[in-house]
Amino acid sequence: MITLEEKKLEEIEKMTKSCGRLLVLGCETCAAMSFAGGQRQVAELASAIRVGRKQSEDQGEVVEDSIARQCEPEFVDLIGDKVAECDAVLSLACGAGVQLLAERFPDKVVLPGCNTSFLGVTEELGVWSERCAGCGNCILDKTAGLCPIARCSKQLLNGPCGGSMNGKCEISKEVDCVWQMIIDRLTRLNRLEMLEEIFPVKDWTPAGHGGPRKMVREDLKT
Amino acid sequence: MTKNDDSMEISYPPCQAACPILTDAREYIQRIAERRYEEAFNSVRKLNPLPGVCGRICTHPCEAACKRGQVEEPIAIAALKRFASDGPWTGQYKAVLPDKPTGHKVAVVGSGPAGLSAAQDLALFGHQVTIFEGLPVLGGMLRVGMPGYRLPKDVVDEEIRSIADLGVEIKTGVRIGEDFTISDLFDQGYQAVFLAIGAHKDRKLGVPGEEGLEGVVSAVSFLREVNQGENPEVGKSVAVIGGGNTAVDSCRSACRLGAREVHMIYRRGSEEMPAAEEEIREAIQEGVQISYLTSPVEILGKDGKVSALKCIKNELGKPDVSGRRSPKPIPGSEFTLDVDMVIAAIGQAPDSSLIADDVGVTERRKRIIVDGPYTLVTTQPGVFAGGDAVTGPATAVEAISAGKRAAISIDLYVRGKPVPTTEAPKAHETASLPQRLIDRTKTFARSRKASISVDQRLKGFDEVDLVFSEEAATKEALRCLHCYLGAKVDTEKCVSCLTCVRVCPLGIPTTSKMGEITIDAYLCQACGVCVLECPVRAIDINLGSRGEIAQHIEEAISSSKQPGPAIVGFFDLHGNFASKDVESLAQDYPNILPLMVFGLRRLDTSDILKAFEYGADGVFLAACQPDRDPFPKETERVKQRAAHARTLLEALGIDGGRLEIFDMPQEGLVEKESVAEMIQRLGNSGQARSA
Numbered sequence: 001m002i003t004l005e006e007k008k009l010e011e012i013e014k015m016t017k018s019c020g021r022l023l024v025l026g027c028e029t030c031a032a033m034s035f036a037g038g039q040r041q042v043a044e045l046a047s048a049i050r051v052g053r054k055q056s057e058d059q060g061e062v063v064e065d066s067i068a069r070q071c072e073p074e075f076v077d078l079i080g081d082k083v084a085e086c087d088a089v090l091s092l093a094c095g096a097g098v099q100l101l102a103e104r105f106p107d108k109v110v111l112p113g114c115n116t117s118f119l120g121v122t123e124e125l126g127v128w129s130e131r132c133a134g135c136g137n138c139i140l141d142k143t144a145g146l147c148p149i150a151r152c153s154k155q156l157l158n159g160p161c162g163g164s165m166n167g168k169c170e171i172s173k174e175v176d177c178v179w180q181m182i183i184d185r186l187t188r189l190n191r192l193e194m195l196e197e198i199f200p201v202k203d204w205t206p207a208g209h210g211g212p213r214k215m216v217r218e219d220l221k222t
Numbered sequence: 223m224t225k226n227d228d229s230m231e232i233s234y235p236p237c238q239a240a241c242p243i244l245t246d247a248r249e250y251i252q253r254i255a256e257r258r259y260e261e262a263f264n265s266v267r268k269l270n271p272l273p274g275v276c277g278r279i280c281t282h283p284c285e286a287a288c289k290r291g292q293v294e295e296p297i298a299i300a301a302l303k304r305f306a307s308d309g310p311w312t313g314q315y316k317a318v319l320p321d322k323p324t325g326h327k328v329a330v331v332g333s334g335p336a337g338l339s340a341a342q343d344l345a346l347f348g349h350q351v352t353i354f355e356g357l358p359v360l361g362g363m364l365r366v367g368m369p370g371y372r373l374p375k376d377v378v379d380e381e382i383r384s385i386a387d388l389g390v391e392i393k394t395g396v397r398i399g400e401d402f403t404i405s406d407l408f409d410q411g412y413q414a415v416f417l418a419i420g421a422h423k424d425r426k427l428g429v430p431g432e433e434g435l436e437g438v439v440s441a442v443s444f445l446r447e448v449n450q451g452e453n454p455e456v457g458k459s460v461a462v463i464g465g466g467n468t469a470v471d472s473c474r475s476a477c478r479l480g481a482r483e484v485h486m487i488y489r490r491g492s493e494e495m496p497a498a499e500e501e502i503r504e505a506i507q508e509g510v511q512i513s514y515l516t517s518p519v520e521i522l523g524k525d526g527k528v529s530a531l532k533c534i535k536n537e538l539g540k541p542d543v544s545g546r547r548s549p550k551p552i553p554g555s556e557f558t559l560d561v562d563m564v565i566a567a568i569g570q571a572p573d574s575s576l577i578a579d580d581v582g583v584t585e586r587r588k589r590i591i592v593d594g595p596y597t598l599v600t601t602q603p604g605v606f607a608g609g610d611a612v613t614g615p616a617t618a619v620e621a622i623s624a625g626k627r628a629a630i631s632i633d634l635y636v637r638g639k640p641v642p643t644t645e646a647p648k649a650h651e652t653a654s655l656p657q658r659l660i661d662r663t664k665t666f667a668r669s670r671k672a673s674i675s676v677d678q679r680l681k682g683f684d685e686v687d688l689v690f691s692e693e694a695a696t697k698e699a700l701r702c703l704h705c706y707l708g709a710k711v712d713t714e715k716c717v718s719c720l721t722c723v724r725v726c727p728l729g730i731p732t733t734s735k736m737g738e739i740t741i742d743a744y745l746c747q748a749c750g751v752c753v754l755e756c757p758v759r760a761i762d763i764n765l766g767s768r769g770e771i772a773q774h775i776e777e778a779i780s781s782s783k784q785p786g787p788a789i790v791g792f793f794d795l796h797g798n799f800a801s802k803d804v805e806s807l808a809q810d811y812p813n814i815l816p817l818m819v820f821g822l823r824r825l826d827t828s829d830i831l832k833a834f835e836y837g838a839d840g841v842f843l844a845a846c847q848p849d850r851d852p853f854p855k856e857t858e859r860v861k862q863r864a865a866h867a868r869t870l871l872e873a874l875g876i877d878g879g880r881l882e883i884f885d886m887p888q889e890g891l892v893e894k895e896s897v898a899e900m901i902q903r904l905g906n907s908g909q910a911r912s913a
Contacts, residue, residue: 038757
């Protein structure tokens with residue numbers, strides 16, 4: 001899933017100040033699962049903004065709504081009437097959702113209520129960690145299912161580096177050295193010889209370094 | 223079990239499913255926990271015309287079914303019913319009669335629980351009802367069978383009065399078969415007759431010496447004399463034959479009337495004894511000696527009076543038709559007890575000689591024949607029958623149930639509608655709880671009823687059991703596990719985030735591979751944690767729903783007209799406080815707007831913010847003592863949410879001190895100094911703001 005974090009209330013208050021009637025719009029998939037943009041968060045944030053507006057005598061009603069995913073035009077269009085009645089939309093979605101809203105509602109102020117973080121997994125309730133960098137060329141078959149692009153601080157393809165100490169990365173004792181983990185796991189799987197093959201220099205074009213990415217599936221297009 | 227495979231069927235909680243009249247015990251237990259006693263009573267009373275009676279003498283099958291019983295001990299449901307029915311709030315109850323009487327006349331023969339409940343329901347249907355009672359007093363076995371130390375006469379009288387108040391005409395001292403017949407009733411314009419004549423005829427012991435000796439009495443006539451205040455003379459040493467509640471009642475009454483020795487002679491073992499355990503225990507405390515596995519052989523006499531009882535010891539053989547092992551005499555084990563009185567309490571039958579000419583009765587036990595347990599139609603058109611007269615000696619609540627069913631059948635009959643034959647619902651057994659759930663459920667000791675001392679008891683017929691104190695009652699009510707009031711997932715909204723699976727303290731929600739969440743409504747204890755934590759609000763609950771909490775916040779604030787700061791105080795119902803504490807809080811601190819919640823754990827950051835949004839100047843959360851909290855770990859989490867709310871308030875430039883967490887004291891709602899300080903502080907800052 002894409003993980004998100006709600007922005008600090010101070011920042012949100014500032015960006016929504018004097019913007020009139022405001023729609024706080026939730027996104028019920030990744031943002032909800034990150035506890036940053038589901039209906040529960042919408043209610044909390046909308047309430048906080050109302051309290052703030054009351055305090056600072058800022059005018060304008062704060063209304064709440066939510067759609068399944070703000071990254072799908074069909075869902076976004078379903079909220080069109082409500083958006084039309086508002087002066088601004090505070091989107092509790094990832095950057096993709098915010099931008100699709102802006103695209104579908106060209107004359108409306110659209111504001112981000114969240115910071116988009118990473119592609120990751122839930123470790124436990126309330127703890128998420130990064131697992132994928134979306135580099136466009138998966139090598140997990142060669143690295144024992146552990147991604148050095150997403151999880152090595154230097155994104156090394158032929159690690160570990162000299163900064164690996166007792167299984168930890170030199171940047172912090174909290175961070176595991178993924179290369180140590182790769183070696184341990186390959187040893188356990190009896191596949192350590194896989195590391196004898198040296199990775200060539202990585203082509204970052206599929207990762208977006210060749211410009212904004214777009215994916216087209218001719219077989220699915222209608 | 224109450225967990226239905228067929229989801230279309232209504233899921234009654236086990237207590238309700240076990241009750242012959244489907245009393246919603248869960249509802250009144252909840253009202254007691256909420257300190258809303260009048261509503262608790264109304265909940266009992268709307269279905270049961272004899273709540274004070276049932277609160278005392280019901281055999282409470284609900285308790286045997288109670289889910290809590292699988293954890294440690296069942297909820298003391300009957301004692302809670304008595305609590306609800308014993309308070310000053312009961313006088314407020316008013317049944318609503320239909321605007322227009324139907325004009326139909328119905329005769330009810332017998333004023334026991336079956337007759338009384340039929341009379342009430344028929345009156346509520348708008349019919350003109352007359353009760354015909356053979357004895358000079360009303361109440362049937364409740365009045366003449368049940369000793370006053372178990373069921374005080376004024377309780378029976380009071381409840382009968384409220385039935386009479388519905389316009390039911392009552393005639394006492396008129397005995398069917400002697401003073402009038404069924405056809406007389408039809409001649410007098412009654413369109414239907416309900417026979418609820420009970421089972422007042424004792425079965426004979428069938429041993430030599432039973433007839434003709436002075437000092438041999440039947441339990442029914444003995445208890446009838448006792449209960450009509452005739453203080454019958456008892457012997458110095460009394461033997462009571464039988465093992466049911468009537469036998470125990472006879473023993474304990476004999477003790478109170480001065481018998482020095484009372485022997486209870488029962489043919490089977492203690493395991494098989496049908497009398498209620500509690501009754502047996504109290505009888506033993508009062509000095510009754512029980513001889514198990516003993517049968518009478520002969521009553522011996524001297525000068526025409528009982529002088530001894532010859533008995534024989536039994537051993538238990540193979541189970542008989544009743545499923546109980548049948549007693550077999552051990553040859554040569556005869557012995558003699560010196561007694562001067564023998565009371566036979568081995569069962570009763572209806573005195574059907576009174577009506578046998580008019581309706582069919584069974585061959586052996588002389589019970590009135592009805593075509594089905596739900597229609598109660600006898601062999602004569604327009605005549606219905608129910609209660610002990612049909613079933614043989616049974617419980618008060620079964621008789622009440624029969625009365626209620628008869629009322630429905632009679633109502634249909636007099637209005638010319640067919641009386642449909644409905645099948646009795648299948649008996650449900652409470653499903654067993656998985657061990658892991660039992661292990662995770664916090665135990666709370668069952669509240670014990672207090673009773674008067676044995677010395678005090680033996681002095682007369684004072685009621686033995688005392689009503690629960692308010693503290694005991696609320697504590698007991700808070701033990702309820704809220705079967706079927708718990709979490710329900712709206713699958714359309716659910717995004718399979720698994721939060722419910724992760725937060726449930728009992729491990730009840732499960733997921734399929736494709737993320738379909740299931741929450742077992744029977745196992746769920748309605749703690750409300752998943753409801754609150756669900757990020758997409760896909761879970762709702764019937765106990766303290768999110769909508770309800772929000773509504774209460776809004777109502778509390780909008781109703782406040784007090785000058786000075788408005789402070790919303792969330793109180794945990796699990797705290798140790800009385801209804802008067804709520805009143806005195808309102809009186810002493812009108813600035814506090816109290817909101818009672820079934821556990822602070824149900825409150826989200828947004829609830830706290832809502833209070834501020836609606837105009838509160840301050841909010842506090844009053845947490846109960848952790849040992850009273852069924853989910854203390856989950857309550858801890860509310861403190862983190864409060865901390866988060868405080869951060870948000872401060873981000874908005876609002877003093878975080880407007881949100882406080884208090885610990886509830888050992889007794890009462892809140893330490894008065896803390897609230898007084900908060901009111902003063904917020905009052906001052908409020909003035910500063912407006913200045």
